[in-house]
Amino acid sequence: xxxxxxxxxxxxxxxxxxxxxxxxxxxxxxxxxxxxxxxxxxxxxxxxxxxxxxxxxxxxxxxxxxxxxxxxxxxxxxxxxxxxxxxxxxxxxxxxxxxxxxxxxxxxxxxxxxxxxxxxxxxxxxxxxxxxxxxxxxxxxxxxxxxxxxxxxxxxxxxxxxxxxxxxxxxxxxxxxxxxxxxxxxxxxxxxxxxxxxxxxxxxxxxxxxxxxxxxxxxxxxxxxxxxxxxxxxxxxxxxxxxxxxxxxxxxxxxxxxxxxxxxxxxxxxxxxxx
Amino acid sequence: xxxxxxxxxxxxxxxxxxxxxxxxxxxxxxxxxxxxxxxxxxxxxxxxxxxxxxxxxxxxxxxxxxxxxxxxxxxxxxxxxxxxxxxxxxxxxxxxxxxxxxxxxxxxxxxxxxxxxxxxxxxxxxxxxxxxxxxxxxxxxxxxxxxxxxxxxxxxxxxxxxxxxxxxxxxxxxxxxxxxxxxxxxxxxxxxxxxxxxxxxxxxxxxxxxxxxxxxxxxxxxxxxxxxxxxxxxxxxxxxxxxxxxxxxxxxxxxxxxxxxxxxxxxxxxxxxxxxxxxxxxxxxxxxxxxxxxxxxxxxxxxxxxxxxxxxxxxxxxxxxxxxxxxxxxxxxxxxxxxxxxxxxxxxxxxxxxxxxxxxxxx
Numbered sequence: 001x002x003x004x005x006x007x008x009x010x011x012x013x014x015x016x017x018x019x020x021x022x023x024x025x026x027x028x029x030x031x032x033x034x035x036x037x038x039x040x041x042x043x044x045x046x047x048x049x050x051x052x053x054x055x056x057x058x059x060x061x062x063x064x065x066x067x068x069x070x071x072x073x074x075x076x077x078x079x080x081x082x083x084x085x086x087x088x089x090x091x092x093x094x095x096x097x098x099x100x101x102x103x104x105x106x107x108x109x110x111x112x113x114x115x116x117x118x119x120x121x122x123x124x125x126x127x128x129x130x131x132x133x134x135x136x137x138x139x140x141x142x143x144x145x146x147x148x149x150x151x152x153x154x155x156x157x158x159x160x161x162x163x164x165x166x167x168x169x170x171x172x173x174x175x176x177x178x179x180x181x182x183x184x185x186x187x188x189x190x191x192x193x194x195x196x197x198x199x200x201x202x203x204x205x206x207x208x209x210x211x212x213x214x215x216x217x218x219x220x221x222x223x224x225x226x227x228x229x230x231x232x233x234x235x236x237x238x239x240x241x242x243x244x245x246x247x248x249x250x251x252x253x254x255x256x257x258x259x260x261x262x263x264x265x266x267x268x269x270x271x272x273x274x275x
Numbered sequence: 276x277x278x279x280x281x282x283x284x285x286x287x288x289x290x291x292x293x294x295x296x297x298x299x300x301x302x303x304x305x306x307x308x309x310x311x312x313x314x315x316x317x318x319x320x321x322x323x324x325x326x327x328x329x330x331x332x333x334x335x336x337x338x339x340x341x342x343x344x345x346x347x348x349x350x351x352x353x354x355x356x357x358x359x360x361x362x363x364x365x366x367x368x369x370x371x372x373x374x375x376x377x378x379x380x381x382x383x384x385x386x387x388x389x390x391x392x393x394x395x396x397x398x399x400x401x402x403x404x405x406x407x408x409x410x411x412x413x414x415x416x417x418x419x420x421x422x423x424x425x426x427x428x429x430x431x432x433x434x435x436x437x438x439x440x441x442x443x444x445x446x447x448x449x450x451x452x453x454x455x456x457x458x459x460x461x462x463x464x465x466x467x468x469x470x471x472x473x474x475x476x477x478x479x480x481x482x483x484x485x486x487x488x489x490x491x492x493x494x495x496x497x498x499x500x501x502x503x504x505x506x507x508x509x510x511x512x513x514x515x516x517x518x519x520x521x522x523x524x525x526x527x528x529x530x531x532x533x534x535x536x537x538x539x540x541x542x543x544x545x546x547x548x549x550x551x552x553x554x555x556x557x558x559x560x561x562x563x564x565x566x567x568x569x570x571x572x573x574x575x576x577x578x579x580x581x582x583x584x585x586x587x588x589x590x591x592x593x594x595x596x597x598x599x600x601x602x603x604x605x606x607x608x609x610x611x612x613x614x615x616x617x618x619x620x621x622x623x624x625x626x627x628x629x630x631x632x633x634x635x636x637x638x
Contacts, residue, residue: 171369172369174335174369175365176382177355177357178333178335178356179357179382179383179386179431180357180386181382181386182357
């Protein structure tokens, strides 16, 4: 009879430091992310934001923002483009995402579809510029910015939709057919409601990615200007407009952060519940 | 079309159905008919083609070739599933998770454009029939397995189809519930007067519920008939073994007599037996003698009498209601049951069996 050997006692792995380490590094990272943003928001209320000192506080920059007409045009353009990109991305991702699980080469298709995630924005922007402007001789403008944004946000949207479509129970569609539903009713009554969280998540992702996009827009904008490009131009040139960038960035953050929360709520709460 | 459906006495007529999955033949020239109001069971092990047959009838599977496929007298061979006058109770239930019990049941009526009041009335009626009316507002996730089964049933019958197809509906339930549901399904069948086509792999379910049974094997119909016929008069070795004949003994056909009687020799002993496939047997050829364990009776002496097979006892297993007795004979191992507890038969020398309980099938 052989002696049973107890599992080795690697005491270091039982040390109390590990849970603490995880907790404090998590908090540290959160501070690194949000402290500069909070500081920016605070400085947007400063009389002299470029000095880096929040005191004395005032609403001068916001007043200036309201009275500077330059940014409203790009802002509305960006909003419009982002809304359309969100819509288009959601619809395409829905179609493609439903088709992929039925394909015998699903893996290859997903790989090819997701590869653009790893192409640097500048490369993609330049490539699209050469293709559209130089090769096809088209006049670039809002439409090409939108095209670039759809290409950029599509892989993200696809991933979100695939989460639900790959585990969709197709027997539900058979049951609907069996009860008399044609293909159209089957989609609207059964498939769409069950995929809705993912489709909305995909649309929101498309909106956010487009709304903040600079790298591709620079190449594809022609003479058009979007909000991020306007910000970037203002911030990089020595103009008197700079102080209002602080307040503008704060306003944008106030819009984008809640939207992001909504996206993650859809992705993690609704999709999990829908299963 | 609708008139034909209400007048036809044959609710289902499927002739010469062939279906393949790649090189695998799932249905090999299968023909099935079901009369109006009949409870027809398609029995078979997994892979026998029974579920494929059901999917062909419902339209969820397009067969390779069809001789004819009529539901209630209407040719449905080229109709999609959505346009056929039959509904299915799926093995997985396939209830819509984003709808309440009520909405699930109402779905077929909603598709058919039934007005709101009538829809509500018929949904209530269907939920009453399956005794689930108190849970009509529940979500599917809040129901137990047995309750989901009832919702699936209500959803399928609410549109009053000509044919109700049931694909192993009791398979996922525990034994007690399955037993109760068997009774309930039979009662429901009586109440509705609808034609049921029921798929199962359980011979017990088939025997207790059906008007008629179709035993399938390798994509073909092995035997069709009333439950008593399948239980007592198998046509083949497979049918005998599937229907629970524990003893399948090799024998040789001696004489064929009139009226389905046959004389065989088992390990040198003469047995008078019956058969329903006399044409498939020829005198002098090898065959199989099938006897149920409970139809063998132990005997004290191994004389030369008819229908008597000498053997010696081996193991015995206590089963509560009876004792499962094993024995060794020249024809191979035997199994039979001893019901009388006082009479232990520890030292029997042979088993006997009446002519009616000895069934001969081709090898």
